[in-house]
Amino acid sequence: VAARAGVSVKTVSNVVNNYQHVTDETRTRVRRAIEELGYRPNLSARHLRRGRSGLIALAVPRINLPYFAELARLVVNEAAEQGFTVLIDQTEGLRDRERLFVEGIRPQLIDGLIFSPLALGQEDLTDRHDRTPLVLLGEKVPGGLADHVAIDNVKAARTATGHLIELGRKRIAVIGDRPDASVGTSHMRLEGYSRALTDAGFEIDPRLIANVERFHLSDGAEAMSRLLELKDPPDAVFCFNDLLALGATRTLLSRSFRIPEDVAVVGFDDMEQSKYTTPTLTSISPDKEQIARLAVTLLMSQLNSEGARSPREAEADYELVVRESTVGRGVELTAPGSVENPGRT
Amino acid sequence: VAARAGVSVKTVSNVVNNYQHVTDETRTRVRRAIEELGYRPNLSARHLRRGRSGLIALAVPRINLPYFAELARLVVNEAAEQGFTVLIDQTEGLRDRERLFVEGIRPQLIDGLIFSPLALGQEDLTDRHDRTPLVLLGEKVPGGLADHVAIDNVKAARTATGHLIELGRKRIAVIGDRPDASVGTSHMRLEGYSRALTDAGFEIDPRLIANVERFHLSDGAEAMSRLLELKDPPDAVFCFNDLLALGATRTLLSRSFRIPEDVAVVGFDDMEQSKYTTPTLTSISPDKEQIARLAVTLLMSQLNSEGARSPREAEADYELVVRESTVGRGVELTAPGSVENPGRT
């Protein structure tokens, strides 16, 4: 290597890696040599030798979905602070692809995986051969087989539904049930919705539960259309994410329903743009920064623990951000949105 | 390695890499051995030996901005088809960070870089020591120093402005000038705007040119506020991206201006959600899929060409998607948006 530009290989290595025991003078001499020769250490070689690559993967259904895009941004930043680089995998929410990633599609290249599954089942984790440290996000896979970060979805859905009840809404619909995904986020949010209604002495009307294939704009728009066809249509709708809510909003406004006067709308995720839609969208806002931080921290703790550590659960905070879609322009203040019901204390 | 599970190292390698000259029987025997031992090839070692990592980086200002999120999705998919994995860098649009990435922050780890710069200057490319293949996106850096993919921004801006002129608008404002960025996208779009006006015999009123710090929602909202304070406010506004347009829309609607009756709005980028806002947003829609494909293709061609190849320019198509924000509900058809003026033929 650039050894003959001054001293020995060892010394160069010491300088490059900022180790001790090098005279200041030698250090500058080596630095200059590196500069002159345009030397760049080969990271693949370093990885091979160190047994660690400094790469982690983030696997999400689709990176362009606002929630995942925002999360990706935070994970990339958080990882960078720990000296790690993030590479992106897209599962499309397909079970087969999700299994592939959990099984380790890039053997021994990545040091860890942060994974937001949609369809993964417990048995996929039990079968797991790959030993890459894993942190699961959001969707809870039963069995406690891996580290997991999420907010309390049941409680959050209760908060959202409770908000609508407090506003005096009587027929509260929900968009986002996915009956096929027996376990998971949808299920927990539906549970929270049901509990809130029951607690308030409401009956649960199954016709007000609209299911969807995916959590996209078009699904929300279509589901809302179906709800409006009921002979006794809803006066409020709780959507399991903001995209569904925007889709529903579109349907409502294009049919000249007023929001919130005729139908109040609540979303989930609090994506960036929900502050700027018309009306601005009331939404459950998970602390995404905290989620990203917890995920990276848990991953690092796995990396630094010898052997298998017992899996950990971490719960992130959330809050309900109240905006025009439930309370109208009346309370529109200068602030972008008032806050109510913190996730935990 | 798993050699003693059957034959020799060479044979195992042949099997793993799907080479010829292995009996079917041997092949299955080796496969079984691999399975039994749970063997995973070490990719770092392979990279070191092959001199190629199969990793490419995508550097964008922020991964959560809808345009870049959508682009990232397509680049990741396109790269995956070529057997490459994408890792994400965020520059925040800061010149110093952009220089860092162009200089090669991960020496010899990535095989190539797809880079969407905001602040990079010609001299940053001239000084470049790093030899990693590079493809620039969007922002054109003069000097023809690297491969480059973009749409014709001048022409696209002309199309957008021309659309407003055809609709009979007289005072057409623009949001998105960035006077400090002397060269670049903003500049070209402003140029297209000016030409369209001049061609139509309009005078250019500098008070109708609103500049912004960044291309975010809040910048659009603020710029629109400023334009509305003019004693002769605009009856149309062309925003240099959809986020600016949504911010402007928010300001307009919250002050009870009607879109498009009072003010027509055109955006740029045609992000997913612009089909579902109220009103839906007329926007210049670059062919993002084509951009991603061209970018990856150019990168691969650099990888496969021995020595330095002379830089190439590739132009992607665009179209103007006309929606409610310029023509109102009247023409709302069943289709998500009609199309006008293809980018090129």
Added chain:
DNA sequence: CTGAAAGCGCTTACAG
């Protein structure tokens, strides 16, 4: 504080 050597786990000419 520094030098010479081994080894991380692959792949690939080179013989056989």
Added chain:
DNA sequence: CTGAAAGCGCTTACAG
């Protein structure tokens, strides 16, 4: 069709 060996470019005990 297969075996034994060299080498990718680092880092790191091990001597000195």
